[in-house]
Amino acid sequence: xxxxxxxxxxxxxxxxxxxxxxxxxxxxxxxxxxxxxxxxxxxxxxxxxxxxxxxxxxxxxxxxxxxxxxxxxxxxxxxxxxxxxxxxxxxxxxxxxxxxxxxxxxxxxxxxxxxxxxxxxxxxxxxxxxxxxxxxxxxxxxxxxxxxxxxxxxxxxxxxxxxxxxxxxxxxxxxxxxxxxxxxxxxxxxxxxxxxxxxxxxxxxxxxxxxxxxxxxxxxxxxxxxxxxxxxxxxxxxxxxxxxxxxx
Amino acid sequence: xxxxxxxxxxxxxxxxxxxxxxxxxxxxxxxxxxxxxxxxxxxxxxxxxxxxxxxxxxxxxxxxxxxxxxxxxxxxxxxxxxxxxxxxxxxxxxxxxxxxxxxxxxxxxxxxxxxxxxxxxxxxxxxxxxxxxxxxxxxxxxxxxxxxxxxxxxxxxxxxxxxxxxxxxxxxxxxxxxxxxxxxxxxxxxxxxxxxxxxxxxxxxxxxxxxxxxxxxxxxxxxxxxxxxxxxxxxxxxxxxxxxxxxxxxxxxxxx
Numbered sequence: 001x002x003x004x005x006x007x008x009x010x011x012x013x014x015x016x017x018x019x020x021x022x023x024x025x026x027x028x029x030x031x032x033x034x035x036x037x038x039x040x041x042x043x044x045x046x047x048x049x050x051x052x053x054x055x056x057x058x059x060x061x062x063x064x065x066x067x068x069x070x071x072x073x074x075x076x077x078x079x080x081x082x083x084x085x086x087x088x089x090x091x092x093x094x095x096x097x098x099x100x101x102x103x104x105x106x107x108x109x110x111x112x113x114x115x116x117x118x119x120x121x122x123x124x125x126x127x128x129x130x131x132x133x134x135x136x137x138x139x140x141x142x143x144x145x146x147x148x149x150x151x152x153x154x155x156x157x158x159x160x161x162x163x164x165x166x167x168x169x170x171x172x173x174x175x176x177x178x179x180x181x182x183x184x185x186x187x188x189x190x191x192x193x194x195x196x197x198x199x200x201x202x203x204x205x206x207x208x209x210x211x212x213x214x215x216x217x218x219x220x221x222x223x224x225x226x227x228x229x230x231x232x233x234x235x236x237x238x239x240x241x242x243x244x245x246x247x248x
Numbered sequence: 249x250x251x252x253x254x255x256x257x258x259x260x261x262x263x264x265x266x267x268x269x270x271x272x273x274x275x276x277x278x279x280x281x282x283x284x285x286x287x288x289x290x291x292x293x294x295x296x297x298x299x300x301x302x303x304x305x306x307x308x309x310x311x312x313x314x315x316x317x318x319x320x321x322x323x324x325x326x327x328x329x330x331x332x333x334x335x336x337x338x339x340x341x342x343x344x345x346x347x348x349x350x351x352x353x354x355x356x357x358x359x360x361x362x363x364x365x366x367x368x369x370x371x372x373x374x375x376x377x378x379x380x381x382x383x384x385x386x387x388x389x390x391x392x393x394x395x396x397x398x399x400x401x402x403x404x405x406x407x408x409x410x411x412x413x414x415x416x417x418x419x420x421x422x423x424x425x426x427x428x429x430x431x432x433x434x435x436x437x438x439x440x441x442x443x444x445x446x447x448x449x450x451x452x453x454x455x456x457x458x459x460x461x462x463x464x465x466x467x468x469x470x471x472x473x474x475x476x477x478x479x480x481x482x483x484x485x486x487x488x489x490x491x492x493x494x495x496x497x498x499x500x501x502x503x504x
Contacts, residue, residue: 017336020295024335024342036349048441055443057311065316120312120452122436124340126304127314128452206437241341247437248348 030241041245045174054180054205057118063129066121066187068195071167074160074215082159087199092183096155096220099146106199110185112136117180123209124242133203135184139177141219151221155228156202159215162235169213170225170233170244171204180205183216208246210236272406274494278364282357283489290466292334292350293427297463299333299343302326307460311451320457355428361420374408375417381410399480402499419469423462430459 023029082090087106094102118132138154154176158167175181182203185192192198197214204211211234225231230238237244275283305327306319313319330336334346365371380386390410393399400409408416432438433445433455449455477485481497488494 017331017334020292020334021336024339024346030342030345033345033349036345036352039352040348044435044437044441048437052440054436054440055446061311063312063314063317065314067314067316120436122434122452123304123314124344126300126434126456127306128312129314130312206440208436236341241345243344243348248432248435 037243037245040248044247048206050174051179052206054119057120057130059118059132061130062118062132062188066129066131066196067127068193069123069125069209071160071162071214072195076159076161079159079215083194083198090199090217092200092216093218094141094145094221095218096222097148097151098142098221099148100144102141102145104141106185109136109183109200112140114185115180115182117182117203117205119180119203119205121209121212124246132188133182133184134186134189135182135200135203137179138181138183138202138219139179141183142176142221145221147221150223152223153221153225153233155220155222155225155233156213156216157218157220158213159217162239165229165235165239167213167215167235168229169202169211169235170222170228171202171207171211175204175206178204178206183219206247210234210242211246269498270496271493272496273492274406274488275492277492278361280489280492282361285353285357289350289353290470292346293354294463294467295332295334296343296346296350298328299335299338300340300347301460302328302333302338303340307457308453309450309457310453311446313453313456321460351428351431354424358420358424358428362425365420371417371421375413375420377410377413377417381413386410397479399497401497403496405497406494415469415472419466423466423469426462427459427466430455430462434459 090106092102092104092106092109094104114134114136116132116134118130120128120130122128142154151173153170153172155170156168158169160167171181180203184197184201184203185199187193187196192201197212197216200216201214202212202216220228222228225233225244229235232238233244234242236242305323305325306313306315307321308317308319326338333343335342365375387410393409394411399405400407429445430449432442433449434452439446439452445455446452449458484495
């Protein structure tokens with residue numbers, strides 16, 4: 001009797017689960033689930049003032065150790081060479097839909113007016129770490145380059161690779177022009193450590209960790225994400241179906 | 249099509265046999281729809297939530313918390329078994345898609361229920377315990393009756409007893425709103441839009457911990473709820489939540 005009950009219970013939960021897994025593998029159902037991302041983004045944007053600031057913390061709130069995630073050391077020969085030279089020959093390219101494409105040496109970038117902010121980094125996995133970031137506000141760089149009115153997205157091309165695929169990320173102009181969005185070169189009073197994205201990384205404080213592209217070499221302004229890599233606006237978006245809008 | 253006028257023929261009335269039990273209309277249609285929507289939604293939220301928990305099965309108090317910090321609850325590996333998660337194998341991206349889509353199905357109807365049940369006084373009439381019911385002696389009596397599996401009969405069976413009222417009010421007005429608010433407090437964009445969320449819960453990691461605790465309480469409620477349905481007569485109870493009609497258990501004789 002008990003065996004039969006257990007059999008039925010296991011069977012029922014098995015059916016339920018295989019049903020969920022089947023739904024999960026159905027492109028139509030995933031499409032329905034995916035539409036929630038647009039609803040969430042539209043709703044969050046609706047209730048957020050354009051320049052609503054992420055909370056800034058005090059020195060007392062800093063995580064004792066700021067953990068890293070994703071790529072900890074980009075192993076490419078080019079990057080290894082850069083790291084050996086302490087990034088003396090690292091340049092930041094700014095191109096795409098801009099009036100004046102730029103090529104900024106790292107040393108020059110570090111002398112530009114910078115902003116320091118103590119903010120919380122929220123990983124998609126659930127953990128959070130608070131760090132003090134130093135960097136140039138992205139809007140200053142884009143203004144200097146003369147961002148075209150046709151530009152809708154800013155794409156960040158990175159030096160790290162997952163297998164044969166380069167890491168990249170993208171944000172729209174609401175986040176790109178936000179006052180807390182930085183091209184950061186420092187963490188907690190020092191130049192960025194390699195696990196945290198040396199020498200340049202993105203801080204886009206109203207989104208999750210995987211949007212905070214590290215090892216940035218090139219910033220590209222585009223009007224569509226369709227032609228870039230997998231077309232979904234980022235490495236994780238292309239390869240494992242993470243949301244492009246990572247505000248939640 | 250025949251368009252003949254309908255003639256009222258006198259139909260011989262056969263008196264129906266007296267019903268063995270009184271049938272009462274107990275649950276209105278919106279309540280029933282909401283109940284079954286939640287039955288699906290809450291299970292999807294719990295199961296996809298458990299998959300998400302597997303990505304970082306450590307809980308902290310405060311603003312921050314990661315591997316080098318001190319968790320108050322920590323598991324090795326991936327503690328939630330595949331039969332309890334959506335999807336059944338590790339997939340953070342898919343679990344988030346499910347969780348963040350069904351969150352809408354949980355939140356919007358919940359908000360509508362909270363507002364309408366207060367406005368049409370359903371909350372006050374049927375859910376809020378009366379002053380007499382919250383007396384310790386009354387609650388203690390109800391606990392004893394439950395422990396003896398003596399459930400209310402007659403008219404009393406049409407009203408919720410105080411333990412039901414307290415658990416339903418607790419789930420609808422406290423636990424579910426807390427799930428939603430702590431969920432929102434984990435969103436970096438929401439924290440920028442509504443910074444009070446962080447102050448309300450004492451930080452994002454505290455909110456995440458409370459989210460988990462509320463989920464466990466909700467699971468506890470579901471287990472007790474299902475047990476009570478089975479003990480109280482599953483066919484009548486489930487049937488009344490489908491059709492709205494509840495067959496009233498006849499008054500016990502000699503009931504003090």
